[in-house]
Amino acid sequence: MALSARPALWRLARIEFDPVRGQRVLLYPEGAMLLNDTGAEILALCDGRRTVADIASDLGRKYDAEVTDDVAAYLAALAERELIHDAGGTPPYAR
Amino acid sequence: MPDERPDSAPPGHPTTLLAELTWRCPLHCPYCSNPVDLALARGELATGDWLRILSEARALGVLQLGLSGGEPLVRRDLEAIVAHARAIGLYTTLVTSALGLTADRCRRLADAGIDHIQISFQDSERASAERIAGTASWEKKQAAAALVKTLGVAFTVNVVLHRANLDRIDDIIRMAGDLGADRLELANTQYYGWALANRDALMPTREQLARAEGVVDAAIARYRGRMQILYVLPDYYQDYPKPCMGGWGAVYLVVAPDGRVLPCQAATHITSLEYSSARDHPLEWIWRESPSFRAYRGEGWMRDPCRGCDRRSLDHGGCRCQAFALTGDARNADPVCIKSADHALVTAARIASTREAPPFTWRGVRAAAGSAG
Numbered sequence A: 001m002a003l004s005a006r007p008a009l010w011r012l013a014r015i016e017f018d019p020v021r022g023q024r025v026l027l028y029p030e031g032a033m034l035l036n037d038t039g040a041e042i043l044a045l046c047d048g049r050r051t052v053a054d055i056a057s058d059l060g061r062k063y064d065a066e067v068t069d070d071v072a073a074y075l076a077a078l079a080e081r082e083l084i085h086d087a088g089g090t091p092p093y094a095r
Numbered sequence B: 001m002p003d004e005r006p007d008s009a010p011p012g013h014p015t016t017l018l019a020e021l022t023w024r025c026p027l028h029c030p031y032c033s034n035p036v037d038l039a040l041a042r043g044e045l046a047t048g049d050w051l052r053i054l055s056e057a058r059a060l061g062v063l064q065l066g067l068s069g070g071e072p073l074v075r076r077d078l079e080a081i082v083a084h085a086r087a088i089g090l091y092t093t094l095v096t097s098a099l100g101l102t103a104d105r106c107r108r109l110a111d112a113g114i115d116h117i118q119i120s121f122q123d124s125e126r127a128s129a130e131r132i133a134g135t136a137s138w139e140k141k142q143a144a145a146a147l148v149k150t151l152g153v154a155f156t157v158n159v160v161l162h163r164a165n166l167d168r169i170d171d172i173i174r175m176a177g178d179l180g181a182d183r184l185e186l187a188n189t190q191y192y193g194w195a196l197a198n199r200d201a202l203m204p205t206r207e208q209l210a211r212a213e214g215v216v217d218a219a220i221a222r223y224r225g226r227m228q229i230l231y232v233l234p235d236y237y238q239d240y241p242k243p244c245m246g247g248w249g250a251v252y253l254v255v256a257p258d259g260r261v262l263p264c265q266a267a268t269h270i271t272s273l274e275y276s277s278a279r280d281h282p283l284e285w286i287w288r289e290s291p292s293f294r295a296y297r298g299e300g301w302m303r304d305p306c307r308g309c310d311r312r313s314l315d316h317g318g319c320r321c322q323a324f325a326l327t328g329d330a331r332n333a334d335p336v337c338i339k340s341a342d343h344a345l346v347t348a349a350r351i352a353s354t355r356e357a358p359p360f361t362w363r364g365v366r367a368a369a370g371s372a373g
Helices: A037-044 A052-063 A068-080 B047-060 B078-087 B103-112 B126-133 B138-151 B166-178 B193-197 B206-222 B283-289 B291-295 B320-327 B344-352
Strands: A007-009 A014-018 A023-028 A031-035 A084-086 B016-020 B064-068 B091-096 B116-121 B154-161 B183-188 B228-232 B252-255
Touching (some): A014 A037, A031 A037, A052 A068, B047 B078, B064 B078, B078 B091, B091 B154, B116 B138, B116 B166, B126 B138
Parallel strands (some): B016 B252, B064 B091, B091 B116, B116 B154, B183 B228
Antiparallel strands (some): A007 A084, A014 A023
């Protein structure tokens, strides 16, 4: 996913907090992905408006670290599984 | 008691509960995984039982709920069950034939918070679809799919593949795309229950499968971003067995209409085990402690060739139900495995696929079991 992409969560997925595991979890048709704190923080910023670069710079400032590569790799893996998409491009599953 | 060697390791959290709300169904599909003896010993669970079971499942860690059957729409309390599931944070899928899915019920299910509706289609061609379903169903399914599309919930088309529809895989994929499905599940028949009784009528040839897989691969790429396509492999044609259920009692549990709790929806076929009922025991005890869930959990139960196999942590020895159905002992390796001493049972079934298909035995409450195994 390019740094200029504007990631948004798949409209069929939603995030819940799971009190049993004490973790946030991404739920979608026939699947569930446990999120660590960092992952949940990244996904919370995937609002279809911020770019990948925006998200990386927000988190980089917060943690005073260079996180662009890590954020981009994490989002690329989610995009590969079609759990997020680039809302700046052709919106998949949008009708 | 079964011949068991329970694993000492405690189980983790289950992630998925399949609630078989009823075994009643308006369809008669010959590949149904339901028991061929559909008589219910103790009747169906009441609404209050289901709500309690869902809460217990959520407390155990279950995240995904499948509402299945039979046809779950025949239960008039379906909406109440969905509303409860949503209230406690479960992601809820309705697995339905769509017969009975009227505009009114669609709206009530959406109001109750259903996340995902999965409709079965038998074929892309009306005559064949209705022959397989054993009843007039084509127009009802098409109309229901259009209704589901208006709800904005996740919509999956599910097609069970076999030798009578596999050659139309191109049209089946196009139909699902035209129906506006978000997802298409193409599931090669798994041979349990009625499907095992009908195996020779359902088993495709290797040539049919090779062609279909090429079509599916191309379609996955073509539909990417519009419709997700999942393809469930035909396990009889693999060299190694499927990692069934992610392992026995590892992440998945099923509650049957009469309250029995199973590690897999086909587990009633293992007649050497007795399954505890959610009417009599808390779900947590059944999950952690019951003899049936401990029987094949982990690897302690394994014999050769599974015991010393370097793949045992990948496929868990395959499917216990299939091992039992084909060999009479659930501790044997799944005969799909090329290392299984009983693998010839599977190659014989493949060879049978090259002969003329016998007629179907349609699923029905009064029908005879057919020639299973």
